[in-house]
Amino acid sequence: DVKVTQSSRYLVKRTGEKVFLECVQDMDHENMFWYRQDPGLGLRLIYFSYDVKMKEKGDIPEGYSVSREKKERFSLILESASTNQTSMYLCASSFADRNQPQHFGDGTRLSIL
Amino acid sequence: KNQVEQSPQSLIILEGKNCTLQCNYTVSPFSNLRWYKQDTGRGPVSLTIMTFSENTKSNGRYTATLDADTKQSSLHITASQLSDSASYICVVSAGQAGTALIFGKGTTLSVSS
Helix, strand or coil, X not given: CCCEEXXXXXXXXXXXXXXXXXXXXXXXXXXXXXXXXXXXXXXXEEEEECCCCCCEECCCCCCEXXXXXXXXXXXXXXXXXXXXXXXXXXXXXXXXXXXXXXXXXXXXXXXXX | CCEEEEECCEEEEECCCCXXXXXXXXXXXXXXXXXXXXXXXXXXXXXXXXXXXCCEEEECXXXXXXXCCCCEEEEEECCCCHHHCEEEEEEEEECCCCCEEEECCCEEEEEEC
């Protein structure tokens, strides 16, 4: 069974802090994604990566960066956390085949105070 | 502009009844259409993926249909169970690479006894 593991289920940080969210997948997937999910807005893509050290901006990359040094791990970084980044963050992975589904982690609920 | 619209926004049904959720999209070029189920506090889980040439796909009590001409899809749930209470998200994949995913905002289904 595919497993996508996010490092924390809940996280509370202060404004201005640098925040790291980690995601690990165990299925040798080429693609990895970071989304945020807010009530009434659905899932919005922040960044994705289709290979090690490769990254592409999604719809809302401002205030975020990512790192993919190993195939199984994809990190989301909030450079200087702000209250409007309080949200549910979801990581997903998939094979490169466009007709394969994404597999999601259970999310990190991040609160910025 | 690529868009995915889902209806209704929310739905309440009695256990054992059937229901149908709708998804209309304006996405080009179309690659595939996906339905996901998201339980409260969990990440989305894939139910079906349909390509342009497929018009019906089943996964247990879930049956998805696709009409590529009218750009509409539906998800039919048969003999609903309490565990079907969740958010159902329609996602359309655009382009050759399949990494351009346009998410609907979801339909929240509540099944009561």
